[in-house]
Amino acid sequence: MQDSSSRQNNSLSRRRHRYLVLEYMRRNEQATPSQVSSDLDISLPTVTRVLADLVDEEFIEYVGRETTSVGRPASVVRFRSEEHAIVSLYAHMSGIYGMVTDLSGRIVEEINAPTVGKGSENTAKLLQVTQTLLSNARSYAKTIRGISVAVQSMVRRPSGTVVLTGASLDWRSHELGTIMQEAFEEPTLVESDHVLGVLGEWTYGRFPHVDILVRLSIGPGTSAGLMINGNIYRGSTDAAGELKWFADNPRLGGPNLPLLGDMNSLRFGEGLPQKAFAALEDANTRYVAGEVGLEDFEYGLAREDGFDIVRELFHYATAAAASSSALLNPSAIILSGQITRGGSLVVDILNDRLGGDVFVTPKIALSKLGLKAVMLGGVKAVLDSTTLQPPIPTEQGGVPTFSAAANAW
Structure with missing residues (x-):
């Protein structure tokens, strides 16, 4: 019988393999199982098992076989990025920016709305922009994975409390995370812009x-x-x-x-x-x-x-x-x-x-991404936090943080 430590290690190993394979497919979009196995140095049976789970969850699909000069043609899997959407927003002193992307970070739609200098009105505007993007995304995406909101402020986790913004946003100790969770059914994260900005640059920059x-x-x-x-x-x-x-x-x-x-x-x-x-x-x-x-x-x-x-x-x-x-x-x-x-x-x-x-x-x-780095960082954060189920924690100064890379373990 396995002890609790062994079970925990096995669980972490399975989630690690899941993350590695999913991240590999996000970067490469199409590959054979043997390529995934070789590039990640994970056994082919393990890769095959993970791919089967990802097929069931409609993240990838088998799209045929690769023709080779020798041996049996290899199966090809494809990342189904376009069938899933993520809504990303950025509350910046110059405006509220929003966009919808697929899981590969390709931008499908963008909205810009000016701030109004009053905190309650800016909150209402943020909710309105979010609802518009969600409604539009549902018309062309099979699944909406989640919502990210970046704020030009320090943000306390896990509550998503905005500490203090400039006058154009006018938020102080603002429970934005709670407000977003109560307004929408989709998983939501609220983060500081410098956190999501570097994640966007690291992923897409x-x-x-x-x-x-x-x-x-x-x-x-x-x-x-x-x-x-x-x-x-x-x-x-x-x-x-x-x-x-x-x-x-x-x-x-x-x-x-x-x-x-x-x-x-x-x-x-x-x-x-x-x-x-x-x-x-x-x-x-x-x-x-x-x-x-x-x-x-x-x-x-x-x-x-x-x-x-x-x-x-x-x-x-x-x-x-x-x-x-x-x-x-x-x-x-x-x-x-x-x-x-x-x-x-x-x-x-x-x-x-x-x-x-x-x-x-x-x-x-x-930066070649500008403000979009922040929203694209939200795409990566939502993808990680909603597909690891639950996300793999790592300890940084005593504070759990979602993992952001294949080499996080």
């Missing part, structure tokens, strides 16, 4: 599935989403990555940046002033990588009048990037938010300033 990824979002405020060995890192109280609390605070070692605004406006206002962007864009028209030396460009920038605010912006960004690089030694940093308006100039300056001052300079690139 420029550096998919790297071992350590930082998504650095600058303006308004600064936050860093952290993926370590395929897991979202949250810290002991879900506050990991909240760089905004010191990047602009001289008392905590941050630079004094008066032109960018006080700490309150940097965190919750319009973010970095428009005149900084105007100056940065004007400077950027005279900087082309490979044509003008970066050292000469920075020398000119330092001497020209009117660019003090641009220099503060780069100090602010450098402090955030250097902190992330020195502490985490990431493989890559994805830049998102308002800072991306600086284009290649921002990437080149950060590479130049970090080079030699951190042990190894990570790859640095602008």
